[in-house]
Structures are given as C-alpha cells and as structure tokens.
Amino acid sequence: MIVDSHCHLQMEDFSNDLPSVISNAKTEGICSFVVIGFDLESSIKAMNLARKYEFIHPVYGIHPYDTNKYALTVFKEIEDLIAEYRPIAIGETGLDYYRDYSPKEKQRIFFNEHIEVANKYDLPIVTHIRDAFDDSFRILKESKRRRDILHCFTGTINDVEHFKSLDMFFGITGIITFKNSPLKEVVNSIPNNRLLIETDSPYLSPVPKRGKRNEPANIVYTLMTLADHMKTDAESLESLLLKNTEEAYRFKFNECKKRT
Numbered sequence: 001m002i003v004d005s006h007c008h009l010q011m012e013d014f015s016n017d018l019p020s021v022i023s024n025a026k027t028e029g030i031c032s033f034v035v036i037g038f039d040l041e042s043s044i045k046a047m048n049l050a051r052k053y054e055f056i057h058p059v060y061g062i063h064p065y066d067t068n069k070y071a072l073t074v075f076k077e078i079e080d081l082i083a084e085y086r087p088i089a090i091g092e093t094g095l096d097y098y099r100d101y102s103p104k105e106k107q108r109i110f111f112n113e114h115i116e117v118a119n120k121y122d123l124p125i126v127t128h129i130r131d132a133f134d135d136s137f138r139i140l141k142e143s144k145r146r147r148d149i150l151h152c153f154t155g156t157i158n159d160v161e162h163f164k165s166l167d168m169f170f171g172i173t174g175i176i177t178f179k180n181s182p183l184k185e186v187v188n189s190i191p192n193n194r195l196l197i198e199t200d201s202p203y204l205s206p207v208p209k210r211g212k213r214n215e216p217a218n219i220v221y222t223l224m225t226l227a228d229h230m231k232t233d234a235e236s237l238e239s240l241l242l243k244n245t246e247e248a249y250r251f252k253f254n255e256c257k258k259r260t
C-alpha cells in the first residue's frame, strides 16, 4: 500500500475527473492521499474532500507564495478549520526565495505563525523550501521543532546534514526520475527511515509522464526509480515508506479496501 504523502487533488485541474484519478491510483495500490492546502480556499477544499472521501487526509496552511494575499488574521480562520475538522499536519508553509511572489520578511513571519499553530495543536509541519534552506533551518531550529516534513526536497547533501539534525523527513518527488537528476546523489545521504515519496500532483510529473498533468497513480514511477537506485525491490521500499509516512504524519492510514 502506497500513500501519496503530498498532493493537491482539490485543485481545478482535477475538478472534471477526480473519481477516475482516484480509481487509477487505487489500481496501482495508492490508497491514501494527503491533500495539502496552500491558501485559505484550498485548505477549505482539502477539508471538504476529506469529508467526502475517508482515504483523503487534509493539511491546512498558506504557501509562502501566497502570504502576500493575507493579513495575520487568517490564522484565526485556519484555527477555525482545525476545530471544524482536524488536519494531519499544518502547511504547506516555509520560505521560497527563488520566486519573489511575497516579501521575504512576510514569508518568515507567516512561517513562524504556522509553527505556533502546529505547536498549539501538536501537529507536524509540511514545509516548502526553495533557495532558502539556511533561513528555514534557523527558524525551525530556534523554535525547537523536530520531525517535520520537507516536501519536494531539492537541497544539497549539506542541507541534508543540517535537517537531519532536526530529525526531519525528506519528500522525494518525480524530480528523481529526470535525466541526470542531482537528487539521485543527494538521496544517498538521507537516512532510510526519513524518506518519503509524493507526487505534488498536479505538478512535477515523473518520466515518462513529464509535461502532462501529474496524478497520484504516477507515484509508481518515482517508487520504481528510487527502488532501483537504492538497489532494493519496490515491495520492501513500499513498506518502508508506509512506515515512514505514518511516523511523519503521526497517523495510521487505512488499509486498501479490497476491490470487488
């Protein structure tokens, strides 16, 4: 059984065919989906999907890209959502200095606010970090966070060393299937018990689906590439990843329902 540990099934991209996207995934053994919010509206939509499908688990937060759309009062609304339907984590939050959609200072303030909320409700944090590993590390370390999740990890071996010291989990996307992906070398330095896989659907389709809309069924390409690279078989890797995902989200995912 595979969990897609990070996807955005609430997006418009899936509004026409979500049931078939889900059944394609189930055929491949992907039976649970962590649906991540990136602003208030998408967090609400993630909650609504979770209400509808028992195998969808929501995460609420404001992406660093989107921090500029909001005042700090948005965290009251996030807390209302938490009270309404408990998520399995907070995010995606973090820092993105690669794209300057929102000022760095505002991103840092929002990142710290997410940390406060996660502390208050005892939830793990899903981080999006791009070209901002040093500042993100400092913020997480100063707030004494441990065992959070680095989604779509694209850092260096040196970054792995830093975040390992905070006992964090590293989400590997379809980027690892790309030709000459620098991620292959980096993955070797991640402890086996801290590896996760994710699609980040509808983004980041793995080879051979590159350029098309990504969907959870495609996680098998990432799984197979990673298994080859680690010189293990897909089945052993699958059970390792399930154990890791449950530890990261501190949540027991339901077994796949038998198909009738």
Ligand SMILES: [Zn+2]
Binding pocket: 006, 007, 008, 036, 092, 151, 200
């Ligand atoms: Zn994402």
